[in-house]
Amino acid sequence: MHHMLHIKNGIVVDPKNGINAEKMDIFVKEGKIVEESEVDVKEAKVIDASNKLVVAGGFDMHAHIAGSKINTGREMRPEEMRTVRLIAGKFRASIGRVLLTSPAIGYEYAKMGYTTAFEAAQPPVGALHTHEELDAIPMIDKAALPVFGNWHFVLKYVAEKEWEKLRAFLAWALERTKGFGVKVVNPGGVEAWMYGGNCKSLDDEVPGFNVTPREIITGLIQETENLGLCHSVHLHCNNLGTPGNYQTTIETMKLASKFSNDKRQVLHVTHVQFNAYAGSSWRDVASGAAEIAKYVNSVDNITIDMGQPIFGHATAMTGDAPFQFTLHKLTGSRWSNKDSEIEGGAGIVPIAYLPKNPVHALQWAIGLELGLLIDSDRVVLSTDYPNGGPFTEYPYVMAMLMSKKMREKELERVSPYVQKATGLAAIDNEKTLYEIIQMTRSLPARVMGMDNKGHLGIGADADIAIYNLDPLSIDTANDFEAVYKAFKTSAYTIKGGEIIAKDGELVKEIWGRTFWVDATSNASIEAIDSDLNEMFEKYYSLQRQNYGVEEAWLRKPERLVMG
Amino acid sequence: MLKLKPKIDFEVSVEAEITPQLATLSSDEISNFQVYYGKEKTKLGDLFEISKEGDDAKLVLDGDFSMVKWVGARMDDGEIVVKGDIGDHLGAYMTGGKIVVEGNALDWVGAEMKGGEIVVEGNARNYVGCAYWGDMTGMSGGKITIRGNVSNYIGEKMGGGEIEIFGNAGDFIGTEMKDGTITIHGSCGFVGGDMKGGVIKVKGSFEVVPGFKKVEDGFEGDVNVGGKGKITQF
Numbered sequence: 001m002h003h004m005l006h007i008k009n010g011i012v013v014d015p016k017n018g019i020n021a022e023k024m025d026i027f028v029k030e031g032k033i034v035e036e037s038e039v040d041v042k043e044a045k046v047i048d049a050s051n052k053l054v055v056a057g058g059f060d061m062h063a064h065i066a067g068s069k070i071n072t073g074r075e076m077r078p079e080e081m082r083t084v085r086l087i088a089g090k091f092r093a094s095i096g097r098v099l100l101t102s103p104a105i106g107y108e109y110a111k112m113g114y115t116t117a118f119e120a121a122q123p124p125v126g127a128l129h130t131h132e133e134l135d136a137i138p139m140i141d142k143a144a145l146p147v148f149g150n151w152h153f154v155l156k157y158v159a160e161k162e163w164e165k166l167r168a169f170l171a172w173a174l175e176r177t178k179g180f181g182v183k184v185v186n187p188g189g190v191e192a193w194m195y196g197g198n199c200k201s202l203d204d205e206v207p208g209f210n211v212t213p214r215e216i217i218t219g220l221i222q223e224t225e226n227l228g229l230c231h232s233v234h235l236h237c238n239n240l241g242t243p244g245n246y247q248t249t250i251e252t253m254k255l256a257s258k259f260s261n262d263k264r265q266v267l268h269v270t271h272v273q274f275n276a277y278a279g280s281s282w283r284d285v286a287s288g289a290a291e292i293a294k295y296v297n298s299v300d301n302i303t304i305d306m307g308q309p310i311f312g313h314a315t316a317m318t319g320d321a322p323f324q325f326t327l328h329k330l331t332g333s334r335w336s337n338k339d340s341e342i343e344g345g346a347g348i349v350p351i352a353y354l355p356k357n358p359v360h361a362l363q364w365a366i367g368l369e370l371g372l373l374i375d376s377d378r379v380v381l382s383t384d385y386p387n388g389g390p391f392t393e394y395p396y397v398m399a400m401l402m403s404k405k406m407r408e409k410e411l412e413r414v415s416p417y418v419q420k421a422t423g424l425a426a427i428d429n430e431k432t433l434y435e436i437i438q439m440t441r442s443l444p445a446r447v448m449g450m451d452n453k454g455h456l457g458i459g460a461d462a463d464i465a466i467y468n469l470d471p472l473s474i475d476t477a478n479d480f481e482a483v484y485k486a487f488k489t490s491a492y493t494i495k496g497g498e499i500i501a502k503d504g505e506l507v508k509e510i511w512g513r514t515f516w517v518d519a520t521s522n523a524s525i526e527a528i529d530s531d532l533n534e535m536f537e538k539y540y541s542l543q544r545q546n547y548g549v550e551e552a553w554l555r556k557p558e559r560l561v562m563g
Numbered sequence: 564m565l566k567l568k569p570k571i572d573f574e575v576s577v578e579a580e581i582t583p584q585l586a587t588l589s590s591d592e593i594s595n596f597q598v599y600y601g602k603e604k605t606k607l608g609d610l611f612e613i614s615k616e617g618d619d620a621k622l623v624l625d626g627d628f629s630m631v632k633w634v635g636a637r638m639d640d641g642e643i644v645v646k647g648d649i650g651d652h653l654g655a656y657m658t659g660g661k662i663v664v665e666g667n668a669l670d671w672v673g674a675e676m677k678g679g680e681i682v683v684e685g686n687a688r689n690y691v692g693c694a695y696w697g698d699m700t701g702m703s704g705g706k707i708t709i710r711g712n713v714s715n716y717i718g719e720k721m722g723g724g725e726i727e728i729f730g731n732a733g734d735f736i737g738t739e740m741k742d743g744t745i746t747i748h749g750s751c752g753f754v755g756g757d758m759k760g761g762v763i764k765v766k767g768s769f770e771v772v773p774g775f776k777k778v779e780d781g782f783e784g785d786v787n788v789g790g791k792g793k794i795t796q797f
């Protein structure tokens with residue numbers, strides 16, 4: 001079976017390679033983008049992309065698509081499972097309203113032209129479950145980020161300033177969980193929650209550990225950089241979902257100021273919308289997006305993603321267990337609390353974002369403000385699926401960022417509270433198509449350190465999306481409905497050189513790779529050997545030898561060796 | 564009036580959201596009406612013999628319909644008469660009109676119904692007038708009468724309307740009930756757990772969960788949720 005493609009006459013937007021709406025041909029061989037000379041043009045399948053937009057496949061670098069949280073969400077919300085998207089036949093049954101089943105996740109990404117999605121919070125002790133579920137998601141490439149910020153080893157090594165041991169522990173844990181990078185959720189706060197507390201500021205002490213969030217974050221950035229990981233620390237800040245928290249967020253970002261990396265950021269702050277509130281209570285809550293944008297734009301070592309809420313149903317699910325309890329108390333909605341031994345916890349609460357609800361409208365406006373005010377090579381488009389809503393509405397966010405007219409229309413249907421509490425209505429900026437492709441392709445790939453993703457240069461993975469949108473003639477500011485419609489379903493989605501979806505219909509089921517990061521050669525695991533034995537003996541419910549995931553258990557693993 | 568008769572003994576369930584309004588359509592439209600036989604999409608005319616007399620909004624289902632689900636779901640007017648047995652979800656979400664079943668019904672009779680009337684001459688099974696899993700409110704208006712017996716979960720999360728059972732019932736009657744009335748002429752098991760409001764009347768024997776306190780004419784609770792529900796014997 002050969003997979004040679006000749007994508008003809010398409011209008012290419014490829015920000016990483018500086019190509020902005022140029023008519024050109026793309027050639028594909030054996031899953032990679034190659035020079036024309038490498039392809040036997042007579043043999044290759046020709047795809048006519050005349051007057052169509054040709055871009056790299058979309059890259060969702062932060063979504064919750066596998067593991068115990070989304071599965072508990074599914075159990076808690078049987079009402080989500082009444083939407084039948086596809087009856088089993090050539091493809092598997094695809095079900096779900098916003099909380100999708102595993103096949104539905106792969107299929108919906110594929111139909112939208114997305115070819116990679118990363119699970120953003122893997123409880124380490126639940127790594128096997130997470131990978132079993134990732135293995136059940138067809139169509140896309142995947143990875144999972146284990147959470148570190150409340151793991152007793154991390155708290156202990158940071159408190160004792162045992163940097164070499166911390167570095168070894170990161171490498172050991174990534175290998176054992178087949179994880180991709182260092183996720184941190186409310187550092188220290190989830191451990192405090194074990195005693196009913198939280199860490200709301202950077203200097204709140206974590207009970208029993210003589211350590212603070214400030215020290216945990218700084219230590220983890222330092223050792224992630226020393227270990228030379230392809231992705232930076234990926235942080236869900238302390239004090240999430242609290243009026244006034246934008247100051248905590250900026251203060252947290254400043255912790256990265258003494259670090260730098262030639263290739264990428266040293267700190268990725270995630271779903272910043274939930275951490276960008278000014279004011280002192282829910283009565284006077286306002287947007288802190290402008291201040292955060294100012295800071296992020298002024299430095300070159302921080303990236304963020306939006307965490308954009310979409311009006312309608314969503315399910316809040318994070319490793320931030322104390323925040324989820326607060327949300328449950330605020331909304332009166334169902335609540336599930338998860339504990340992952342000495343590693344952290346999580347919570348799940350259903351939510352519906354209503355346009356007339358002042359707080360929800362405010363959150364919606366703040367997400368957009370962040371997307372509009374921050375440079376397009378620093379802010380990734382995300383809904384923090386399913387926390388802010390469905391990833392299937394990314395096209396709505398794209399269209400909104402590109403059209404002031406659309407925003408004005410939408411502002412008419414939301415609570416007038418946003419007019420006084422945010423600056424959204426006054427923002428004239430309209431992102432260009434080039435910038436939107438940056439925010440959904442090249443930037444997320446750079447943030448995750450995936451050189452072969454997010455672009456169409458020679459040697460890149462042949463993950464390609466073709467849309468019924470002509471960049472040379474489309475007026476994105478006025479034709480926002482056409483933009484939305486075009487991005488909803490691709491004309492073609494090509495994954496690893498194979499056509500997997502066409503005109504919004506699935507063509508072929510394929511299985512993407514699961515990337516994991518092996519940094520064990522950059523650290524001395526022996527340094528922590530006796531600590532591991534002791535901690536497993538004392539605190540874990542399972543034995544050390546039974547902990548973790550072997551590569552052979554994964555459907556299609558790809559080991560990325562750091563070195 | 565539209566009369567339907569199964570052409571075959573169904574091996575898997577049929578999902579047919581048919582309402583009396585169907586009887587007002589043309590014969591062609593009726594025959595082409597989309598239903599599911601198992602997971603296959605098919606036409607009403609492929610599974611049922613269709614005979615139409617006049618345009619009045621009345622459906623007569625003749626034969627064994629116990630494998631046919633969702634009959635009368637979301638109906639708002641007109642009449643359905645079932646000559647034999649009927650399948651799950653009869654009259655779910657209905658807002659008006661009347662359904663009479665001469666045989667037995669299965670699960671989810673009148674689930675989340677808001678208005679209209681359902682009469683089952685035989686027995687029904689579980690979840691009469693209940694909320695679907697994950698929803699906050701069950702039946703909120705109209706009336707369901709079952710002349711025979713029913714099983715467990717009757718009127719769960721009920722927010723209004725009336726359920727009357729002439730036979731016996733199982734456990735969990737009016738769990739999380741908020742308003743409305745459930746009357747049971749026979750006996751039943753546990754009644755009223757987490758009940759917030761409404762009235763449950765039982766003629767025979769029944770069991771009260773511990774969260775109810777004795778009042779002059781019966782029990783009030785469930786105190787665990789600050790409820791003011793009423794359980795009486797008549």
Ligand SMILES: [Zn+2]
Nearest residue numbers: 062120271384
């Ligand atoms: Zn997240």
